[in-house]
Amino acid sequence: MNRAELRAYLIISAGLLLSGCSNIESFKASDSQRAMSQETLNQKIVITPTQHDAMTAKQQPFISVDWQNVEELAGQAYQNKSVEELLSHNDLNWEDSDPNDLSYAREFKVSVTEARRRLRLMSLSSKVMNAVEEDLGEASLMSYYINDDPNEFRVGVTTLNNVLAERYVYKFKHSGSVDYSLPIYIYPISDKTLVQINQLIADATPKILKRYPHTWMTHYDPVKNSVDIFISFHPSKLPNETERQLIEAELTSIIGYQVALKINVATYSYRK
Numbered sequence: 001m002n003r004a005e006l007r008a009y010l011i012i013s014a015g016l017l018l019s020g021c022s023n024i025e026s027f028k029a030s031d032s033q034r035a036m037s038q039e040t041l042n043q044k045i046v047i048t049p050t051q052h053d054a055m056t057a058k059q060q061p062f063i064s065v066d067w068q069n070v071e072e073l074a075g076q077a078y079q080n081k082s083v084e085e086l087l088s089h090n091d092l093n094w095e096d097s098d099p100n101d102l103s104y105a106r107e108f109k110v111s112v113t114e115a116r117r118r119l120r121l122m123s124l125s126s127k128v129m130n131a132v133e134e135d136l137g138e139a140s141l142m143s144y145y146i147n148d149d150p151n152e153f154r155v156g157v158t159t160l161n162n163v164l165a166e167r168y169v170y171k172f173k174h175s176g177s178v179d180y181s182l183p184i185y186i187y188p189i190s191d192k193t194l195v196q197i198n199q200l201i202a203d204a205t206p207k208i209l210k211r212y213p214h215t216w217m218t219h220y221d222p223v224k225n226s227v228d229i230f231i232s233f234h235p236s237k238l239p240n241e242t243e244r245q246l247i248e249a250e251l252t253s254i255i256g257y258q259v260a261l262k263i264n265v266a267t268y269s270y271r272k
Contacts, residue, residue, distance in 0.1 A: 060162040061162065064163065067168050070132055101115045101119060104119060121180065122145060138195065139193075142220070144222060158187050158222035159187065160192075161191055162188065165188050168186075190225050192257070200257050204255040205218065208255075214231055226259060231261065235265055244261055244263065
């Protein structure tokens, strides 16, 4: 899957956020998810290097986001447009209510006002994330909105593990948005680029389909830093926990990257 196709897929996925039960909305900004515990996501980032990280660091110099460059790139992209101009492109208005406001408020247990603010920030923030991606290049894998904290709506960016972990608050400078800002967290948890991970998936797909023909979706999860593989099973053939772990281990071996098995109960008939 190339970058344009991936971005289109994630934009579609973003549209389904409010009908799901996830606290993470993911997107890959090419023009422009290792699981983090609740405690980790809510605190200042402290990354404890592992032995593997130390070995990797010897091979690759540590880098950090050039936030001044990000500010300049984002400023050029926004071209001093007002909030109203940017939101009108997405059929939104900064103050007017929207049916999604109430849905988001119920889903993530925030006020309707806060829901409105977050949804507008989602519409505004793509150019900021584009700038982060452009600054980091292939060291940036994927970005995603983190909705689980009523007190802080933020963006996470999964990167290669030679990037400095940090938190940066981007302050919007458009007319009408002077009081709005977006915390950005850098999570350096991957030892492979997104291109490399997608290539591993592509190379392993024929073998996976031969072994598990009812595999219907495979994608990278930037939050867990794993490959999610969705497989449909006949109700009479659902794997138990031990079998699930064995399948995960087998798929991990086939791909060469950590796999999380997602089991779907088939609601249609097929040959067992």
